[in-house]
Amino acid sequence: MLKKKTVGAGLALVASTVLIAGCDGWLGETGGEVDITAMSAEELADYLVLETGSYRLEQEAQEGGSARDRMTQDGIQAACSLEGDPDAETAGNVIAMARESYEAPPGGARLGNWRRGAELARSGYGYRVGHRNDDHGQREPGGNCYACHQMDPAEELYGTLGPSLAGYGATRGNDSAVVNYVHQVVSNPHQYFPCTQMPRFGRNNFLTEEQIAHIMAYLLDPASPVNQ
Template identity: 70%
Template sequence: MFKKKNLTAAVVVSASAALAGCDQFFQDASDREVDITQMSPEELAEHLVLETDSYRMDQEVQEGGTGRERMQQDEVQALCSLEGSPDSETAGQVVAAARASYERPDGGVELGDWRRGAELARSGYGYRVGHNNDDHGTREPGANCYACHQMDPAETTYGTIGPSLANYGRERGTDESVLNYVHEVVSNPHQYFPCTYMPRFGRNFLTEEQISHVMAYLLDPESPVNQ
């Protein structure tokens, strides 16, 4: 087994550094029952995020619930909050948990509109919480696929964290087995790639309709991805 990694500490390390220089913060902290000077960096990060007013944990989030509830890890997140690649036992637990939570759409998997999918693939909008959180009532959240993948071969700007998906549909087709596999990966990629960096879009980040559009952009023969 490998060492535990505190994700909250990683998220707020810059905030902790900034607060370290604020006299008012430490003056206020001295009046509290908690002695932050006795905390490890990880404990301090957890305290700043969850137990003080440094972050708006009571703010409602678009997927439902509050910011505090968003910070609570589910089984897959807890298993993957580890340093290094998961060992075989952990990987098996992650895959099992991911598959247990997966739901195939009623009526089967279908492709949507690849043009809508192209827009979603390029958009990184959505789910930011802060003083000016994203408004999903005026603009839908995006999938941000290009942050990690090449898709349209004509595009020149894309990330390389994930594999190239150029010509994906042209090489694999669109039969039922391909549709089911791609939906499973987009919805919850941990079913095949335990502890991957890829988001679980089926967990309230994209609707089933949006997922169908992204899949069409990836698989439709008319999509520029497959030209």
């Protein structure tokens, strides 16, 4: 249980037992006095994850490795751990790292089935760590594209973190240059947008090459509702 007392102008949590709600219910336990009001948001997150035992860092992650491994930054993540936009030197280094790690698909980038792509673009399923891991054997992970982009103009719910992609194929076409460019952006967008918040779907194996081909078809195929 939590006991609280007033300390100056703030509220301190005093815990002989502090319980943190986790994936399986009440998991972590610490002792002593902990004043979480004195912590920044980052410090509080580190405290809850690393010190309270409420997050199982050794849990196996679905892409391989453990939950702890997810917290280990690679070169791009380390370079992009900054406030605001990167300076010119940082941006150049990030672009170089992204292009060095990019791998074109065997036989070149291609378009798949836009109907499958529509399903993948709407689905945010996959790769969650918790007491009930997503079963990739029964349902394939999705790209969750609508969390950040408008795509089908008739879709009512979409995020605005990324630009609208409505009419993308109708405007740009779908020749080999466009298909290759879109594949590079979906696989590792830092090649063109250094320190973007867009995931590296191909580079980090969140989507297979087949899934990327389907999403590209949803974006570029003239028959796709995105381009109507």
